[in-house]
Amino acid sequence: MAAAALLTGCGDDDAADGPVTLKVLTWEPGGxxxxKQVKTSFEGSHPDIKLEMQSVPFDKYPEVQGPYITSQSGPDxxxxxxxLELFDRRGAYVPLGDKAAEITKDLVTYSGACEGFDTSKTCYGVPFSYQGNVLYYNKAVLTAAGLNPEQPPATWDEFGAACEAVKKAGKTCLALGLSGTFPAYWDFPEIARNYLTEDDIRALLAGKLSWKDPKLVSVLGKLAEITTKGWANKNAPSITMLPDGADIFQRGDAAFAGTIISDAVNWEAFGKALGDDKLGVTRWPAIDPAAPLAGKFSGIEGAVYGVTQWSEKKQAGLEFISWLAGKENGELWVKYGKGQPLNRTVDKALLPSSPAFLKIQELxxxxxxxxxVMLSGPEADALARGWQQVTLGQxxxxxxxxxxxxxxxxxxTKKQGK
Structure with missing residues (x-):
């Protein structure tokens, strides 16, 4: 019934006098x-809707969102x-039904908002950014270590040799923070591409690939190497990647940082800190260059915004998430968020000319x-906690x-085969 109210536009908000106040819970990807520009622009074109933004730091977001979902109250x-982070919480959102295709018609992709990463199945919201992980590097640190800054390591062996050279030069090789779930979203897929096929990744999504499978054990083993071989900062188990790990890289104290292409600390922040001429971008080094996915980019839509089941303002919520998918917001995202837009109608002249941004377009x-993002909440937590314990020798x-x-x-979620 909630879905029907949303899709027919018959939400309780239509009966209200004056502007509708729409409460939005976000961690403010893009800054x-x-x-601020989203609020100004949307309210300017929708005078009947006011946005009330509740911004929560990303690492605290589940703690704030959880009680809202449990009590079935709060944000619209x-x-x-x-x-799977979204799918684990799908009971909190109104399915978009046939509206999904209409809202997302100009988006390059939106399957990460749909069960099974299949747009023919139930979709729970709208993304507007493209996301994924790359390996940023500081050309000045590589040069000081006697390495060629224009030829970053392409293989695991080359990466190990580079790390030893960087360590001898007195710097950290890979800036890393293991507190929180960032290892799941950022580092795990870059190792996994060397061992898993796309069928394996879908089996991981379905809960049909055992973690005792030699492929996944090998992935964990390579993750462990990063810290047990001393390639990362010694305090990695006790700090977060954002902001702590990223700060190590931004200060010029590390050669590499594996982080994201959009949203929080990305190419723009690093370029401002180090200088665009000193910032390089590459893929994570290949463990097995012959692996089918070794030369690929682990891509996924960014944050997905959905209308809550308990909202009494579902029609206003639908208007807002539809606007998020549109050209106007796509161009705001490029201009102010400096991220990768999903909307294909965004004016290409607005795209940044930074060498790092252009390199990301190639990748x-x-x-x-x-x-x-195939990992459930319990798996992401266990991945992060386990890496901390392995690093500490526990x-x-x-x-x-x-x-x-x-x-x-x-x-x-995986027990239900979703």
Whole structure:
């Protein structure tokens, strides 16, 4: 019935006098200035709707969102990352039904908002940005270590050799923070591409690939190498990637940082801190260059905004998320968020000319499924916690795999085969 009210425009908000106040829960991907522009622009073209934004730091977001979902009250529109983070919380959102195709008609892709990453299945919201992980590097640090800044390491062996050279030069090789779930979303898929096929990644999504499978054990083993071989900062287990790990890179104290192409700390922030001429972008080094997905980009839509089941302003919520998918917001996203827009009608003249941004355009041209967003909440938590424990010598890789399998078996979403 809630879905019917949304799709027919017969929400309770239509009976209200004066402007409708729409409460939006977000972690402000793209930054505060971008969201200020969103509010101004949307309200300017929709005088009957006012936005009341509740911004929560990303690492605190689940703590704030959880009670709203449990009590079935609060925001009218909420954000979640595309993929299983969204699917785990799908009971909080109104399915878009046939409206999904109409709203997203100008988007390059929106499957990360739909169950099974299949747009013919139920979709719960609208994304407007493209997301994924790359390896940023500081050309000045590589030069000081006697390395060629125009030829970053392309293989795992080359990366290991580069890390040893950087360490000898007195710098951290890979800036890293392991507190929180960022390892799941950022680092895991870049290792997994060397061992998993797209069929394997879909099996991971369906909960049909055991964490004791040799492929996944190998992925965990390579993640462990990054810290056990001393390639990352020693305090990685006790700090977050944002802002702490990223700050190490921005200060010029590390050669590499594996972070995202849109939203929070990205190419623009690093370019401002280091200088555009000193910032490089590349793929993570290939462990097996012959692997089918080794040369691909792990791509996924960014945050997905959906209308909550309990909202009494569903029609206003639908208008807002439809606007988010449009050209106007796509151009705001490029100008103020400096991210990768999904809307294909965005004026190309507005795209940045930064060398890092242009290089990212090359990398994203060959996408594959993003293994990180195939992980359920219990798996993402176990991945982050296990990497911390392995780094501290408290856990073996095999025991880590056992913990991951237990987390898989606790996942309600994957138990239901979604």
């Amino acid at each position: 505060a200035e971008y969201w 529109v909420m954000a979640n990352n595309a993929g 994203v041209a060959q996408p594959t499924l993003h293994a990180g 856990l073996t890789v095999d025991k880590w795999a056992d913990q991951m399998q237990q987390a898989l078996e606790r996942s309600p």
